[in-house]
Amino acid sequence: MGGIWQGGDSMGLVDSLLYSLTGMATVFFALILLALAIIVLTKILAAMGLGANAAVKKETKAAVTQTVAPSASVSAPQVVEENTEEYAVILAAISEHSRVPIERLKINSITKK
Numbered sequence: 220m221g222g223i224w225q226g227g228d229s230m231g232l233v234d235s236l237l238y239s240l241t242g243m244a245t246v247f248f249a250l251i252l253l254a255l256a257i258i259v260l261t262k263i264l265a266a267m268g269l270g271a272n273a274a275v276k277k278e279t280k281a282a283v284t285q286t287v288a289p290s291a292s293v294s295a296p297q298v299v300e301e302n303t304e305e306y307a308v309i310l311a312a313i314s315e316h317s318r319v320p321i322e323r324l325k326i327n328s329i330t331k332k
Contacts, residue, residue: 230238274308309329 306326306329310321310326312323313319313326314324317324
């Protein structure tokens with residue numbers, strides 16, 4: 220008698236569970252490999268200065284340059300009251316957006332427009 224594919228006996232419960240688990244294990248293994256490949260490629264591209272993070276860094280540098288560069292049309296900066304909670308929020312937002320740790324940031328001044 221041939222196997223189930225040649226019209227022989229039907230597959231038992233244990234065989235069907237083993238085939239199902241083998242199929243699911245294969246799919247999850249492939250998904251894990253894809254996830255690892257994406258992580259490795261992201262780190263390689265970030266090290267080379269390419270990818271989505273590079274565009275964000277360029278935009279952030281351009282924005283900082285624009286805000287720091289003096290302009291004739293900009294009025295004199297207003298004196299800002301000491302508000303450490305507001306400063307902490309601004310610093311956290313800049314750190315999150317630029318993906319630079321807070322310890323490496325240096326804020327020279329904060330002015331309101």
